[in-house]
Structure formats: C-alpha cells, structure tokens
Amino acid sequence: MLTRLFNEPSLLPDMQKFGGWVDDSGSEDSKMKDEEQERCRLGDEDLEEGDVKDGSSRAQSEIAGEEDDDEDVDEDDCVDDGDGDRPKKRGPKKRKMTPARLERSKVRRQKANARERTRMHDLNSALDNLRKVVPCYSKTQKLSKIETLRLAKNYIWALSEILRNGKRPDVVSYDKRSLSQPTTNLVAGCLQLNSRNFLTEQCQEGARFHLPNPSFSMHAFPYQCSRLSSTHCQSGSNAHSLRNHSFCSSYEALYTEGTSPEYNSPDYESHHSPPMCVNGNFALRQPESLSPDAERGYQYSMHYTNLHGSRSSAAHGLAYGPSGTRSGSAHSENLPPFHDVHVHHDRAPPYDELNALFHN
DNA sequence: TAGGCCATCTGGTCCT
DNA sequence: AGGACCAGATGGCCTA
Numbered sequence: 001m002l003t004r005l006f007n008e009p010s011l012l013p014d015m016q017k018f019g020g021w022v023d024d025s026g027s028e029d030s031k032m033k034d035e036e037q038e039r040c041r042l043g044d045e046d047l048e049e050g051d052v053k054d055g056s057s058r059a060q061s062e063i064a065g066e067e068d069d070d071e072d073v074d075e076d077d078c079v080d081d082g083d084g085d086r087p088k089k090r091g092p093k094k095r096k097m098t099p100a101r102l103e104r105s106k107v108r109r110q111k112a113n114a115r116e117r118t119r120m121h122d123l124n125s126a127l128d129n130l131r132k133v134v135p136c137y138s139k140t141q142k143l144s145k146i147e148t149l150r151l152a153k154n155y156i157w158a159l160s161e162i163l164r165n166g167k168r169p170d171v172v173s174y175d176k177r178s179l180s181q182p183t184t185n186l187v188a189g190c191l192q193l194n195s196r197n198f199l200t201e202q203c204q205e206g207a208r209f210h211l212p213n214p215s216f217s218m219h220a221f222p223y224q225c226s227r228l229s230s231t232h233c234q235s236g237s238n239a240h241s242l243r244n245h246s247f248c249s250s251y252e253a254l255y256t257e258g259t260s261p262e263y264n265s266p267d268y269e270s271h272h273s274p275p276m277c278v279n280g281n282f283a284l285r286q287p288e289s290l291s292p293d294a295e296r297g298y299q300y301s302m303h304y305t306n307l308h309g310s311r312s313s314a315a316h317g318l319a320y321g322p323s324g325t326r327s328g329s330a331h332s333e334n335l336p337p338f339h340d341v342h343v344h345h346d347r348a349p350p351y352d353e354l355n356a357l358f359h360n
Numbered sequence: 361t362a363g364g365c366c367a368t369c370t371g372g373t374c375c376t
Numbered sequence: 377a378g379g380a381c382c383a384g385a386t387g388g389c390c391t392a
Binding site for chain 3: 111112115119
C-alpha cells in the first residue's frame with residue numbers, strides 16, 4: 001500500500017515533510033545509533049554518515065575539510081583506545097558524531113532519498129512515454145521496463161533498416177533477445193484487436209478517421225475492454241486448433257480490467273475468438289470495401305516470434321497472413337472490443353516492414 | 361511457493 | 377558541500 005501511495009509522485013513531497021520515509025525512519029534512527037555505538041566501541045572509528053562500509057567517503061569529506069560550525073568536537077571525546085603503542089593515524093582529526101551532526105546526516109540522507117525517488121519517478125515517466133510510442137501500448141498490461149527498451153530498440157532498428165534499405169529488415173540479423181511470453185502475447189493480441197477496432201472505426205466513418213495526433217493515429221480511439229475467461233478460451237471455437245493456453249491467457253489478462261458486463265456472457269464470448277496464425281505471421285485483415293487508398297494507408301501486418309527461439313504461441317495463433325489477407329478461419333470481426341491497447345502507427349508507411357520488428 | 365518485476369533505501373563515486 | 381548517477385540490497389506484490 002505504501003508502495004502504491006508512493007507511486008503517486010504528487011504525494012511524495014508532502015510525505016517527506018512528515019518525518020521522511022515512514023517505514024524506514026525508525027530503522028534509520030536505530031541504524032544511526034548503532035553506527036555511533038559501533039564507532040565508540042571500535043575506538044578508532046569516527047565515520048561520517050554514509051561510511052559504514054569503508055572509509056573512502058570519509059576520507060573524501062575529510063580532505064574536503066568538513067567543518068562542524070556549531071558542534072565541532074575532537075575525536076577524544078569518544079575515543080579512548082587505551083593503546084599507547086598503537087601508531088597514531090595520519091590525516092585530519094576525526095570527528096565524533098554528535099547529535100547535531102547525526103541530525104544533519106539524517107536530514108541529508110532524507111533529502112538524498114527524496115531526490116533519488118524523484119529521479120526514479122522521472123525515469124519511469126520517460127519510460128511510460130516510451131511505452132506509448134512503441135508499437136504496442138496497453139494501460140492495463142504494461143510492458144516491463146526491460147521489454148519496453150528492447151521493443152523500442154527493435155523498433156528503431158527496423159525503422160533505420162527501412163530508411164536505409166527501403167525494404168523489410170532481415171529478421172535473421174535482428175537482435176534475438178527475447179520478450180517474455182506474456183509480452184509476446186500482449187503485442188500480438190494488441191495488434192490484432194486494434195486492427196479490428198480500427199477497421200470498424202473506419203467503416204463507421206466512411207473509411208476515414210480522425211487523426212488528432214498525426215503521429216500516433218491509433219490513440220484516437222478509446223477502446224472498450226472485454227474479458228475472456230480461460231474456460232471460454234479453452235472451450236470456445238474448437239475450429240481454431242492452433243490456439244493454445246498461453247495465448248488465451250494473454251487475452252484474459254488483457255481483458256481483465258474495465259470489462260463491460262455485457263461481454264461476460266457466454267454468448268457474447270463465444271463469438272470472440274482470438275486470431276490464429278500458423279506461421280508466426282499475423283496481420284490485420286483489410287476490409288474488402290476499403291478504397292485502394294484506405295487499404296494502402298491502413299494496412300498493418302506483423303510478423304512476430306518470441307525470442308527464445310521458440311515460436312510465440314500468440315504468433316502461432318494468428319490467422320492472417322502478412323499481406324493482410326485472411327489465411328485461416330479466425331473471425332477478427334468477432335474479437336471483443338479492446339481496452340486501452342493501442343497500436344501506434346503513422347501515416348501509411350511500410351507497415352509490412354515495420355511489422356517485422358517484433359521478432360525480438 | 362518460486363520467480364519476476366518493481367519501488368525504495370543506501371552508500372559509493374564523480375562532478376561542479 | 378551538495379547534487380546526480382549508479383548499483384546492491386531489501387521487501388512487497390503478483391502470477392504461474
């Protein structure tokens with residue numbers, strides 16, 4: 001719960017005002033006390049805060065001439081090693097951790113913690129922004145950090161290849177590191193479902209749709225979400241022999257939140273069959289009624305495998321060929337409305353080539 | 361329950 | 377001195 005609260009950056013500054021990190025303030029205090037006790041016990045240690053493990057920082061701060069304006073105390077206050085034979089240590093005198101210094105150290109540490117939190121939040125925000133511009137985006141099933149980066153890398157790589165060669169990148173030369181199975185499924189399901197909504201939207205608007213954001217047109221559509229239970233996943237649509245549990249699970253996960261009750265009825269779900277694929281390719285089916293321009297502009301296909309060398313079950317489960325023509329018996333028309341999963345693409349660039357990206 | 365993912369704390373290092 | 381950045385440690389949450 002605390003963790004969740006802290007995920008809300010706006011809350012953090014206020015929380016910091018109230019004694020810093022709630023969970024750890026106590027332990028930090030005790031830690032500080034322990035350190036002080038340890039220093040006195042050892043006799044020859046007078047570490048600055050942050051020097052528990054070694055003295056490098058201490059040496060640094062001492063060299064820098066750290067001064068305690070108000071509470072500068074000699075080391076003798078604390079130390080009585082009782083060993084006159086021991087060679088006197090060189091260097092500046094060490095200072096005892098007085099309560100005032102301890103307090104300052106604590107404040108410093110809390111400030112550093114707050115900065116670190118802010119820094120990590122900024123980093124996460126940037127990562128979220130990146131998630132939104134890689135070709136698959138879901139609010140409900142976020143790509144992990146590492147997968148976001150890998151996906152982005154592959155996306156950039158493929159775009160570069162297309163720009164350089166004007167043709168589909170060679171997937172063999174691609175970075176083969178793996179996305180997880182759930183992510184593989186997510187991307188696959190994401191694209192397939194969006195294609196369906198996308199096309200529906202086009203039909204409703206006369207094969208045209210708005211592009212409020214010319215860069216990421218798919219953001220224009222607020223997708224509804226529906227849920228497919230595992231049961232339905234397994235029992236429904238026997239004709240789709242290639243569908244497997246993993247793929248079903250991904251759909252289930254994707255549709256778990258924000259589900260409209262009406263979609264939970266068996267009748268409704270029975271109409272929804274995850275798309276199939278037999279060769280690792282999947283693509284969006286083009287409506288026959290689309291004008292040539294629309295067809296050219298909205299075609300979207302994708303070749304997708306998982307990275308461990310094993311084919312993605314999701315990819316296997318998709319039925320549409322790379323050309324956008326239907327190659328199996330799946331019914332993309334019957335796919336459930338999708339919830340906040342977005343496929344990003346721009347105008348009508350070589351999507352066939354771009355879709356080769358997700359081989360990672 | 362193990363493993364993955366994540367947020368946070370912490371100390372070290374470098375830089376200004 | 378203080379801030380930024382980094383990496384290790386830790387603990388919570390979630391899922392298979």
